[in-house]
Amino acid sequence: MYVILVYDMDKRRVGKMLKLCRQYLNWIQNSVFEGAITEVKLKELIAEAKLMMDEETDSLIIFKSREEHWLEKEVVGREKNELDNLL
């Protein structure tokens, strides 16, 4: 399965969430991740995310696609990966 994950968290929790998501997916922009992941691993990621979220105010959205080639990506402007490698 191929997923795009986006989150909108309170500043106090955003660092933890970034760290968690980077364990499972590729960081491609500010609060956006993508990558191939199994159903089991995705459930694990969501369960861990829920533990650190305030579900009243924070938001996590996951778009799932069965096949990566069903999604075409177009990037305008800066590409995150150059930066990501430095962190």
Next chain:
Amino acid sequence: MYVILVYDMDKRRVGKMLKLCRQYLNWIQNSVFEGAITEVKLKELIAEAKLMMDEETDSLIIFKSREEHWLEKEVVGREKNELDNLL
């Protein structure tokens, strides 16, 4: 065509970008939009976005899917639409 659009812009330009994207797509989270759009309209949106972006520092990523049902969406926590209607 169905798209997910995410941007990461300098604070000074973020309001303009939000306004532009809301003319074409549905706002679902902080800097994330989704919706059905034609190829022509998407080109128009990207051209207008480029005019206001600094392509060295700002980033705009668009994921395109030919069919909406190829993408399944899961939301954890707050849903933006409640808020969006108030703005």
